[in-house]
Amino acid sequence: MATDRRRVPTIHDVARVAGVSRGTVSRVLQGGRNVSAGALAAVEGAIKETGYVVNRAARQMVTGRSGSVAFLLTEPQERLFHDPNFGVLLRACTAELAAHDIPLLLMIAGTEGERRRNMRYIAAGHVDGVLLISSHHGDTVTAELHAAEVPLVVCGKPADASARIAHVAADDRGGAREMVRYLYATGRRRIATVTGPLDTSGGVDRLAGYREALAECGLAADDALVAAGDYSRGSGAAAAEQLLGRARDLDAVFVASDLMAQGVLTVLERAGRRVPEDIAVGGFDDSEAALESRPALTTMRQPYDRISAEMIRLLLARIGGQDPAAVILPTELVVRDSA
Template identity: 60%
Template structure:
């Protein structure tokens, strides 16, 4: 009796790719590891062979040879709620995933917002189950930096960490200069009673934006008034409650600089509930240029953070560290985006 069952097609190997491209197995291997010391013509031939044959890298086999995990972690040192509520975080995560995909490196998402979560992931990181970490936290003094340093695991922070021992890689937007630019815009439009809803006091971005606010008041001869300052936590609810607090203390304020679009959305709601108009009675300037900025009524005048560049630079720095480079820091400029709120 003849067996008529179809034979399962064997998946292509690195040897098949080399034969199809007309190059050595070593050349294919170098292409898969980044293309160092490979001519453009050979690189193009290998890429074409991979696409035609449908070759998929055997990551387990590669890890045995390179002693690398072949993946990178996006470590969120925040509560789970922040992941779903903060539009900036989603944008950053998407940007990092895209930047790593260009290098055929998968991204593993790890949440470590509680002490219990940090205890659970510590052995995973110490065992180098990933090759490096992209770290996001809005609070300074996070224990994750010390943990990563002890594990001797390459990492890059989104934001400038403070009070840390040793050099630490980070990529950040120029928060202080961005705040100065927004304040200059509000002052130049004739506003003088300018309040601010600052970010958390233990977060580097919040402190830098508050410093920028105070500096521009001083440069324009406007006295700093603590009653014009409220502190939120970057959530919409905190922006609304801070705005209510400011209106109760200083009902004649004529502008407010808010440290994030999400808080500014809440501030707009509080201003509307108070029967006031934006920008007629109160001009509102914000920070981030997240999707929230164009969804509010009126749309927000805000400082645009270059999220794609931040993502790209974080990934570039991390891959360089994995290859043996030392820590580095990058500060990127922001851009004023003028809309109807100020």
């Protein structure tokens, strides 16, 4: 009985359909350098028409590259599922790389054992570059990747400000200043804050922006109005308990993440404090948590799609041999019901 065994399309088939040389197709498959826009479009169309699939193993032998990128999260595994920001970044980075036919490998280094295993894998050349998510002061991951000369882009400012490391960040400091000034403009004068983790650049910069805005508004700094969190909902609730115990007269809270703000709102409701009538609450991120909150959360929007796109752009440039660069993106005030 006859069987229909279709011949697997080759690079020669792609070249024939596109009307270009095999060398042009090869350059497109290796990143599209020194290829005209017209030839690039013709080759991409021919790949779709023929159904050609890249032999990544063969390409790695020729180019010395794996054709893949790592998304390295230096947080415990449960944070990936509990914090909506990480999921948004993962999806957006995956979509950006898909446009370049590059798969994204998820790696989690929340423990020392995970860090060692992932670093061995990365250093062995199994990925072409790393997107490092959630860099903490004192950890060794950034320094190890930098020392190993692995192409790297950090989400947020690197913990080691002196190192020349490519990074993309939102304007945490400026966003915090804008939120506190907004709360002041609504008539609030006892403005507290729940900080992010102070071993991260985002936590440090948002606290600095809060303090700068108080000074600009002529309000005195008061340590009783500052409580620390770690970006989790539970830490926001614990911080709100501390603030209410220390400063019963507070009338606003700037919370350094939307997820923590959900915890703050829960405690305020339990304490019989109305939002925003008694206490206004402002968050940071404009994540799903902001819309799920009751009342809906006034917050600072981080442009996650742009952050992801810039991270991919910088990483591909680093893989291609370009020098590290930095991009700081503006945040946007989103006013809802909580303030």
